[in-house]
Amino acid sequence: MIKVCSYNVNSIKSRLLLLTDWLHKRNSDIDVLCLQELKVTDDNFPYEEFQQLGYSCEVYGQKTYNGVAICSKLPLSNAWKGFGTIAEHINEQRRIISVSVADKFTLLNVYAPHGDERGNPKYDYKLTWYEHFISYLKDYLEANDKLVILGDFNITRDDLDVYDERALRDTIGTMPEERALIERVLQLGLIDTYRALYPQRRQFTWWSYMGGAVWKDQGMRIDYILVSKSLVSSITEVEVDMWSRKKKTPKPSDHAPIIASLIID
DNA sequence: ATGTCGACGAATCGTCGA
Numbered sequence: 001m002i003k004v005c006s007y008n009v010n011s012i013k014s015r016l017l018l019l020t021d022w023l024h025k026r027n028s029d030i031d032v033l034c035l036q037e038l039k040v041t042d043d044n045f046p047y048e049e050f051q052q053l054g055y056s057c058e059v060y061g062q063k064t065y066n067g068v069a070i071c072s073k074l075p076l077s078n079a080w081k082g083f084g085t086i087a088e089h090i091n092e093q094r095r096i097i098s099v100s101v102a103d104k105f106t107l108l109n110v111y112a113p114h115g116d117e118r119g120n121p122k123y124d125y126k127l128t129w130y131e132h133f134i135s136y137l138k139d140y141l142e143a144n145d146k147l148v149i150l151g152d153f154n155i156t157r158d159d160l161d162v163y164d165e166r167a168l169r170d171t172i173g174t175m176p177e178e179r180a181l182i183e184r185v186l187q188l189g190l191i192d193t194y195r196a197l198y199p200q201r202r203q204f205t206w207w208s209y210m211g212g213a214v215w216k217d218q219g220m221r222i223d224y225i226l227v228s229k230s231l232v233s234s235i236t237e238v239e240v241d242m243w244s245r246k247k248k249t250p251k252p253s254d255h256a257p258i259i260a261s262l263i264i265d
Numbered sequence: 266a267t268g269t270c271g272a273c274g275a276a277t278c279g280t281c282g283a
Contacts, residue, residue, distance in 0.1 A: 010283080037271095039272065065283095114282075122282090209269035209270050210268035211267085
C-alpha cells in the first residue's frame with residue numbers, strides 16, 4: 001500500500017517542526033508527501049531534515065510566495081517543473097511539479113492561485129492560470145495512464161464543500177465560473193477521490209486563522225486528490241488528518257493534510 | 266471592515282498575500 005499526501009504548509013520553514021512531529025505521530029506512514037506554499041528558494045529547502053526522515057525531494061521553490069515539492073520514500077524519476085515552454089508569465093509563479101513514482105504511477109502536485117476577489121487582477125490571473133492548467137492536463141492524461149493529481153486547488157467543488165453557502169455565496173473559491181473550472185478538470189477523466197468514497201460527508205481541508213474558525217469547523221474543501229479512471233479501484237481510503245491543524249504550538253498551517261491510500265499491483 | 270498568520274524591508278512596524 002502506498003500513502004500519498006497533499007499538504008499546503010504555508011511556509012516550510014515555519015512548519016518544519018510541526019511537520020516532523022506529525023510524521024512521527026503517524027508512525028511515518030506517509031510514502032509520498034506533496035507540499036505547497038513552500039515560500040523558499042530551492043537552495044533554502046530543508047533537504048537534510050527530509051533525508052533523515054527517509055525522503056528524497058524534488059523541489060520547485062520560490063522566494064516569499066508559492067513553491068511546491070514532492071518528497072518520497074519511493075524512488076522518483078522524470079521530475080518536471082513548471083508548465084514547460086509555453087506561457088512565460090504563467091510560469092513565473094512556481095505552482096506545479098510532477099514526477100514518476102517507482103515506475104508505478106505519475107504524480108502531479110499543484111498549488112492553484114488564490115485570486116483574492118472578483119475584479120482584482122489576481123482573479124483574472126487565476127482564471128487564466130486554470131486555462132493553461134486544463135490544456136496542460138489534456139496532454140498529460142494522453143501521455144500518462146495511471147495518474148494522481150493532487151494539491152491546493154483554491155476552489156470548492158460545490159456547496160457541500162463550504163460551511164455556509166449563503167454567507168459565502170460569490171466569495172473567492174465559490175464563484176460559479178471557478179466551480180466550472182473544477183468541473184472541466186474532472187471532465188478530463190479525473191475522479192475526486194474524497195467525494196467518490198464519501199459522497200455525503202462534509203469535510204473541509206482549510207479553515208481561516210481568524211475567529212477560531214477551526215474550532216467551529218467553519219472551513220472549505222479546497223484541497224483534492226484526483227486520480228485517473230485506471231486508478232479508481234486502487235483507492236482504498238482517503239483521510240483528512242486534523243491533528244496538526246488543531247495544534248496550538250508549534251503554530252499550524254491554515255490547511256490540513258489530505259491522505260489517500262492506494263494499492264497498485 | 267473585521268479577524269490571523271507569514272515574509273519582507275527596513276525597523277522594532279507597515280505592507281502584501283493568503
